[in-house]
Amino acid sequence: MSYKIAFFDIDGTLVNEDKEVPADTIEAIAELKSRGVEVVIATGRAPYFFKPLAELLDIDSFVSLNGAYVVYRGQPLFKRIISRTSLEALVDHAAKHNHSLVFQGGDAFFSNSDAHPYVMEAVSSLKVDLPGYDPDYWKSADIYQAFLHCQEEDEHLYNEVFPDLRLIRWHRAAMDVLPLTGSKAQGLEAMLQHLNLSPAEAVAFGDGLNDKEMLMLAGLGIAMGNSHEQLKPYADYITTDVDKGGIRNGLLYAGLLEQ
Missing domain, CATH: 3.30.1240.10 (Hypothetical Protein, Haloacid Dehalogenase-like Hydrolase; Chain: A; domain 2)
Structure with a gap:
């Protein structure tokens, strides 16, 4: 399968416990973008919580607030509020x-x-x-x-x-x-529909309990090595820890990067 879009959680996935992005992750994301793959942040955080990270990685598409607010290249696509x-x-x-x-x-x-x-x-x-x-x-x-x-x-x-x-x-x-029906997967579906892509064409990376539905929806769901143990059974592949090349190794497994 040639994947066309990749979704990345933030905490424990793009950033480590010190909330720093490993250098090899920055390089891997830049290489992925250069190959024409859509790169999307998918997080429980609100946009104002991750603006510096998005700027660092040059990502302007995101599924935020656990799927409640979705933006593609700066344009809002989907909103879900609590009554x-x-x-x-x-x-x-x-x-x-x-x-x-x-x-x-x-x-x-x-x-x-x-x-x-x-x-x-x-x-x-x-x-x-x-x-x-x-x-x-x-x-x-x-x-x-x-x-x-x-x-x-x-x-x-x-x-x-x-x-x-x-x-x-x-x-x-x-x-x-x-x-009750809210999840990151709901946001992913809105993004995929907008881009006329199927879930099978998506890769998703995560490490927390709020990533379960997202990993299950994506054609390839990748859990970080440092993931919550209850998440790992829902992943198709378990990569290494965030500080041990987890993003690059996962993208290599997906065939989206080369050694």
């Missing part, structure tokens, strides 16, 4: 358990708590600016995704309470909140 009704119920329920939320809009993000330690710890781990404080931001802005800040032992407080929402853990103190 106000769902947000209101989540805000009320989280408040009962003293759990903080961060609301992610298209241009900014705000927390409903002021400097909560879980918010500061989780968001700081992304090496981005901390959210502003505006507990009512969700009432007026379109919200594509939220962070729910609680530890794993408290997840049971939300299980089966919100049938229209999906929660995916990405940090010991935080989970992504998105619509």
Whole structure:
């Protein structure tokens, strides 16, 4: 199969634990682009979280916010928001358990708590600016995704309470909140449809639990060597760690680069 498009997660895939892009990854992406392959970022992050990375790699197409906001070469293709009704119920329920939320809009993000330690710890781990404080931001802005800040032992407080929402853990103190049917795969489908490509013509790289549907959809789903163990069974191939040539080795396996 001659793959025509490649989707790349960010954290743990394009960047390492220090949020740095390995030199061999930069070279591999540049070589891939020179071969005429479409290169797309596919991340749970909002666009304002990865602008410097996109500029570094010269990538202007992305599936962001776990598939909620899709852009091709600077032009928006697809948007998916969380309903106000769902947000209101989540805000009320989280408040009962003293759990903080961060609301992610298209241009900014705000927390409903002021400097909560879980918010500061989780968001700081992304090496981005901390959210502003505006507990009512969700009432007026379109919200594509939220962070729910609680530890794993408290997840049971939300299980089966919100049938229209999906929660995916990405940090010991935080989970992504998105619509039940939302995933990166939904964003990939919008991109592929726009380009008149089939999933079989796509390669996808990821390492986290929010990459499962994406790897399953793509013709070739590649998990990083440092991936979450529960993701690996859904991959067609497991490459090496991000800091051990994982991107280049995966692209070599896919036949998109040469030794």
